[in-house]
Amino acid sequence: MTERTLRIETLLDVYLLLPELYSESSAKAYESSFGRIERLTGRRLSQISADVVEWEQLAAEIVWAGEFTRARTPEARQRAFDGFVGRVSAAIRRARERATPRTAAACADAAATWERVARYVAAAENTYDAQGKALLPNKASLSIENLRARLGRVPPMSIDTAGAVAALAHIPPNKVDSYRRSIRFFNRLIAERGTHSAIASLLPARPIGPLPTQRDPAMDWTRCTAEFQADLERVISRALRAPRRPDQFGGRLGSDPVANRRRETGGRKRPIRNKDARAKAFRRALSWLARHAFPEREPVLGLASIMDLLTEDNVEAAVERFLDRSATAISLKDAKKTTSLTTWLSDLGTIAERNGAGEALVWAIEDMRLDLGEESDATREMSASREAFVKLVDRDPAVVRAIVTGPRVLLAEARRLLGRKNLTTHQRTEALHLFMAATMLAIQLARPLRTRNVHEMLSEGDMPELVPPRRERASAWLDIGRGRVKNRKPLEGRIPDWLWAVISAWIDEGRPAWRDRATVKDAAAADMSDIGAGQARTCDDANGAPRHCANHHLFPALSGPGAVSRQLINKAWNRGMARLGLTGLTPHMMRHVAATLYLAKNPGDYAVVAALLADSLRTVETFYARGEGRAAMDLFAEVLTELDPTLNLKGVA
Known part of the structure; x- marks a missing residue:
């Protein structure tokens, strides 16, 4: 018994075959899903190929805001959309199976x-x-x-x-x-x-053989010159050494084994635990560069050193060829939607930086990586912190008022507690933590920053990141250099006066009070966690008691030249948010708060928000122009209209 052979080429062929594939009730549900396709894609069914891969790629670009309105929550609407895509994919597969002649x-x-x-x-x-x-x-x-x-x-x-x-x-x-x-x-x-x-x-009589892959063979370094191979080993060896903390005394105090060991281990951002794995990763990155910068591979065999291979032109050529390859091969993911290319570029940047390459090359590699990262899957999807922020606002719109007025409320509470007489050590510490939380909240409202930049912010010294007003009627300024920002993009901008009033209060009142905790007993009783790992007591006097030393951080450690620990920053933030009734609001979430504040006051100005968050314009529009992001923005706008007009919120983000 045989079946006739059907031709399944477009979604229209699948749609006409639905009554034969499913029962009457199921066919109606599938027909309803197919009816949505033309409305959501703007294309006829006869114009869309009956291919599961092409359909799912097309579905990833659909803007489905306003659809699936029967679902009450954002999660339910997302599940409804995923179910719609899955039904169409299942119908395509079943139709193709139906078209295959078999008994x-x-x-x-x-x-x-x-x-x-x-x-x-x-x-x-x-x-x-x-x-x-x-x-x-x-x-x-x-x-x-x-x-x-x-x-x-x-x-x-x-x-x-x-x-x-x-x-x-x-x-x-x-x-x-x-x-x-x-x-x-x-x-x-x-x-x-x-x-x-x-x-x-x-089971089959013999195992299934190896399946083909799209990966081409790795570079065979043994074919290169002996000079090149020796340089390759030296370059990778230097790349495995994390940056060391320099000796601030220039060796004038002589050799100290303990101090030397601390300098070698304390200055690393992250210790390399598996050096063999990192060495293999560096080799893979260089192999990727050689294969894509020189498709014939022969020119690499005549190079004398790795730095002849690792140039800006070669890296740019390799990126272009890799992107072209991913765009033309249907079985490969789009390179901008994966992390493999950004990983290779990150490793190449590390190799260049730790082998003394110029800043121009290091920054060029970082710029290429970041340009790709702006369109990655992780960026295009709503992050966990954004989702948590939207839920927080959806549950209680009053949190908007609590966030915006939070710096002034916490400042008033900290001053009230510090004004009391006979404060215990715990009460004084709690008041100073509230002072810190008020300052951090004010900074995040002034400019959306990553937690590390708030934690390690410099308010004094040769290169302060908080610049006070230089003259009357001038504004304070935020100026964070490229080298201290994760994505190597400098951050600068004006700090609104109502927020600078809170920040300057910490600098003039709270910070000195924090540094005045001058006895070891007070420091231990309050919180010794502010002494970060690897920070020695270089400012103790002859009797072992801590004394003031030059520390230009906005939140200075009680001893040593560094900032307070991340644990203490989190502790102070949590205390402040608990006092405001904003449990669940994290420092990183304030990036989305600031963006929503700005859009609530300046609707549609997505380009400015993209610059503030260092995101792509497409990412900002995707989240804030519709769906949950737009709902949160509308909630903010409603509350802002009711706030005290003396806040002077113009340009708050």
């Missing part, structure tokens, strides 16, 4: 065989034999279900390398890894058929 008996036999294998694997996973050896690992049944979904048209014993490779061509790029893992598990079943006698007759 009904063969189809039923394949389904029954897969069911037997699936039942056995589900029962055997996480079980042990008489010797205590695990029969099958955890979640082994998921691998079988994955294979049944991809290869269920044929019985398991008929699967071969050609069939597995053919199925690989129709799998979306983000599902390829799970498919390869499932094939590896299936090969394990075949190799251990003696252990699984219940399904031994249902």
